[in-house]
Amino acid sequence: MKETKLTLAAAALNQTPMDWAGNLQxxxxxxxxxxxxxxxxxxLPELCITGYGCEDLFLSPWVSEEAFEKLLEVKEWCDGITVAVGLPVFLNKQVYNTACVIKNKEIIGFTAKQFLASDGVHYEPRWFAPWPANEVQEFEMLGQKYKIGDIVYEEQGVKYAFEICEDAWRPNRPAERHMAKGVQLILNPSASHFALSKTDVRYRLVVDASKKYQCAYMYANLLGNEAGKMIYDGEVLIAQNGKLIRRNDLLCFKDVDLEYAEVCFSANPEIAEVIEYLPPIDENKELVAALSLALFDYMRKSRSRGFVLSLSGGADSSLCAVAVAEMVRRGVESIGLQTFLEKALFFTEEEVAALGQLPKEEARKAIVGKLLTCAYQGTVNSSDDTYTSAKELAGSIGATFYNWTIDEEVQGYTSKVEHALGRQLTWQQDDVTLQNIQARVRAPAIWMLANIKYALLLATSNRSEASVGYATMDGDTAGSISPIAGIDKAFIRQFLIWAQQELGYTGLQYVNNLQPSAELRPQEQTQTDEKDLMPYEVLNQIERLAFYDRYAPEEVYxxxxxxxxGTPEQLKAWIxxxxxxxxxxxxxxxxxxxxxxLDDYNVDPRSWLRFPILSGGFKAELEKLQQQ
Structure with missing residues (x-):
C-alpha cells in the first residue's frame, strides 16, 4: 500500500436551531x-447547518430547502479543502439526516444516516427515515444532480466513509461493511448529548473501532446548550489503530473548537504522537462544567439579562448560585474576560473597560453581582441558620442579595380563606395547605425581580423531589428554567461538599452543615426532607430501579x-x-x-420518561408487594 499523509481536522461547533447566520458563521x-x-x-458535527434540535420543523420541506441553499454558500468557502457538513435532505416525501462532502467547491455526495436514535431523549424516527445499507441513489436539486446514500469517498488514494452518530453505536454498524471495501478512514459527525461519564463510553467507541477495523477514525460532536435541554460536550477525537492521536478539552465556551493531526495511511502506519487517556472521570468536575456552559448558552441565546434566584440557604438553591458563579469563572478562563462579556450581550462598553481594570477575583465578583440577583424570603418558620447560609454564600460569590419576610402576605391569604370557610386553619387539619401557601407566596415577588431585570428566574427543584412531587406547584417550582431538575439530591449534597473543598466556595460551609428541610412547618416540629419522605439514598435507588432498569415494584423490593x-416493613412502606x-x-x-x-436518565416527560397523568397508580402491584 502506498504511504499517504493527510492532515485531518475536526471541529466542535456551538450551533442553535434555525440560526442560519450564526450557524454559517x-x-x-x-x-x-x-x-x-x-x-x-x-x-463538522451532525446537522450543523440547521442545528440538531429543530424537532418537528424537520418535517417542513422548506427547512431542508433553506438548508440546501445555505449549503451552496458553504460550498464556495471550500476551495482547496474537503469539508463534511451536516444537513437534512427532503427526498421522496421523507427526510434524511445527511453528511455532505464538498471537495474544492464541488459537492461530491451525501451520505445518509442508517440507524436512527430512538431511546431515552431521542426521537429521530419521528423526523427522519433510515437509509438502507449499500444503496446509492441520485436526486436533483435546483437543476443539479447529486448522489446520496451509502457512499465510499476518496482523498488522495485514501478511501473513507461515514458513521453518523447512532450508526456507530449499533452492532451491525456501517464500519463492519466499509472495511471490506478498502476503507481506511471513518468520519463520524455527531450530536451526542452530554451525560455524566458518557465521554468514557464515547472514547472507547472511537478508539476500539480504530483498533478493530485497523483504520483511522475521526469524530466531531456538537458543543454547548444547543436548543434548551440537551447539552453537548463538543468532543473531538482522532484515533488510529487503537491509539488516540487527538482529543480536546470538553465543554469549553468557544463557538468553534478545532483539533487537527497529520495521519499516515500505509500498511504499517507510523503514529508519531499518542495521547494517554486517564479515566476515571470526575463526575463533580463534569457536572459543574456542563451546568455552567448550559446556563451561559441558555442566557445568551434567550437574550436574557442574567438570573434571579430565591436563595433559601438550602442545598438546591445554593447549587444554582454556585453554578452561576462557576459560569463566570469558567467562561472567563475559557474565552477571556472581554469575549465573555461581549457574548453575554448586555454589558456596556464602559462596564467592559472598567471590569478589565480590576484584579481577576474582584472582576469575577463584580460580573456575578450583575448577572445574579438573590433574595432570601423568610417566614416565622425559617431558621437563622438558613438565613446565614444564604447571606454568606451570596456575599462570598459577589451576588446581589436581598432579604425580606413574607409573613404578612401569608397571613393575608390565610385570613381570607379562614373568613370564607368560617373556621381557622390548623396544622393538624390543614398541614399541606399551610405549607404550600408559604412556598407560593414567595413566587410573585421573585418573579417581579426577574421581570424588572429581564432575567431568567431559576427554579430549584431536583430530580428526587420531582419523582415524588415533593414540591409546591407555582411555588418553589416557579421559574423560567430548572437547571438541576436532572440531578438527584444525594449527588447534590456530596457535590456541595466537594465544591467547598475543591473549588474554594467557602460560603458553602453553612449549607453543608444543615439537614435538608423545606422549613414550612413550625420549628418545634423539626421538619426534614428525609423525615417527610425516606432516606434520599433509598428514594434514588427505587427511582432508578423502577424507571431506568424498569423493574416491577415487587422486584425493586x-x-x-x-x-x-432496610427491614422488610420499612422497605414495603418506602416503596x-x-x-x-x-x-x-x-x-x-x-x-x-x-x-x-445531565445524568444517564431523567424524569422529564418532555425528554426522557413519559408516564400517564391518570393511571391505576400501581394499586395491584403494591397490593402484591404487601403479601411478600
Whole structure:
C-alpha cells in the first residue's frame, strides 16, 4: 500500500436551531481555521447547518430547502479543502439526516444516516427515515444532480466513509461493511448529548473501532446548550489503530473548537504522537462544567439579562448560585474576560473597560453581582441558620442579595380563606395547605425581580423531589428554567461538599452543615426532607430501579432487601410511598420549567420518561408487594 499523509481536522461547533447566520458563521470560521492548518479533510458535527434540535420543523420541506441553499454558500468557502457538513435532505416525501462532502467547491455526495436514535431523549424516527445499507441513489436539486446514500469517498488514494452518530453505536454498524471495501478512514459527525461519564463510553467507541477495523477514525460532536435541554460536550477525537492521536478539552465556551493531526495511511502506519487517556472521570468536575456552559448558552441565546434566584440557604438553591458563579469563572478562563462579556450581550462598553481594570477575583465578583440577583424570603418558620447560609454564600460569590419576610402576605391569604370557610386553619387539619401557601407566596415577588431585570428566574427543584412531587406547584417550582431538575439530591449534597473543598466556595460551609428541610412547618416540629419522605439514598435507588432498569415494584423490593437497605416493613412502606407519590404527581412533572439533561436518565416527560397523568397508580402491584 502506498504511504499517504493527510492532515485531518475536526471541529466542535456551538450551533442553535434555525440560526442560519450564526450557524454559517461558525462553519465558515472552522473552514478558515482548517485551511490555516493546511488540512486536507475537515469534519463538522451532525446537522450543523440547521442545528440538531429543530424537532418537528424537520418535517417542513422548506427547512431542508433553506438548508440546501445555505449549503451552496458553504460550498464556495471550500476551495482547496474537503469539508463534511451536516444537513437534512427532503427526498421522496421523507427526510434524511445527511453528511455532505464538498471537495474544492464541488459537492461530491451525501451520505445518509442508517440507524436512527430512538431511546431515552431521542426521537429521530419521528423526523427522519433510515437509509438502507449499500444503496446509492441520485436526486436533483435546483437543476443539479447529486448522489446520496451509502457512499465510499476518496482523498488522495485514501478511501473513507461515514458513521453518523447512532450508526456507530449499533452492532451491525456501517464500519463492519466499509472495511471490506478498502476503507481506511471513518468520519463520524455527531450530536451526542452530554451525560455524566458518557465521554468514557464515547472514547472507547472511537478508539476500539480504530483498533478493530485497523483504520483511522475521526469524530466531531456538537458543543454547548444547543436548543434548551440537551447539552453537548463538543468532543473531538482522532484515533488510529487503537491509539488516540487527538482529543480536546470538553465543554469549553468557544463557538468553534478545532483539533487537527497529520495521519499516515500505509500498511504499517507510523503514529508519531499518542495521547494517554486517564479515566476515571470526575463526575463533580463534569457536572459543574456542563451546568455552567448550559446556563451561559441558555442566557445568551434567550437574550436574557442574567438570573434571579430565591436563595433559601438550602442545598438546591445554593447549587444554582454556585453554578452561576462557576459560569463566570469558567467562561472567563475559557474565552477571556472581554469575549465573555461581549457574548453575554448586555454589558456596556464602559462596564467592559472598567471590569478589565480590576484584579481577576474582584472582576469575577463584580460580573456575578450583575448577572445574579438573590433574595432570601423568610417566614416565622425559617431558621437563622438558613438565613446565614444564604447571606454568606451570596456575599462570598459577589451576588446581589436581598432579604425580606413574607409573613404578612401569608397571613393575608390565610385570613381570607379562614373568613370564607368560617373556621381557622390548623396544622393538624390543614398541614399541606399551610405549607404550600408559604412556598407560593414567595413566587410573585421573585418573579417581579426577574421581570424588572429581564432575567431568567431559576427554579430549584431536583430530580428526587420531582419523582415524588415533593414540591409546591407555582411555588418553589416557579421559574423560567430548572437547571438541576436532572440531578438527584444525594449527588447534590456530596457535590456541595466537594465544591467547598475543591473549588474554594467557602460560603458553602453553612449549607453543608444543615439537614435538608423545606422549613414550612413550625420549628418545634423539626421538619426534614428525609423525615417527610425516606432516606434520599433509598428514594434514588427505587427511582432508578423502577424507571431506568424498569423493574416491577415487587422486584425493586427483592433487590433492596438483598442489599439490606432496610427491614422488610420499612422497605414495603418506602416503596409504597414512592410509587403512590410518583403516580399522583405526574401532572407536576408535566409542568416543571425546562430542565437540562445531565445524568444517564431523567424524569422529564418532555425528554426522557413519559408516564400517564391518570393511571391505576400501581394499586395491584403494591397490593402484591404487601403479601411478600
Amino acid at each position: 461558525h462553519i465558515q470560521t472552522a473552514i478558515q481555521e482548517a485551511k490555516r492548518q493546511n488540512a486536507h479533510i475537515l469534519l 427483592t433487590i433492596l432487601l438483598e442489599q439490606q437497605k 409504597t410511598k414512592f410509587y403512590t407519590m410518583w403516580s399522583r404527581n405526574q401532572w407536576k412533572r408535566e409542568r416543571y420549567a425546562p430542565a437540562f439533561h
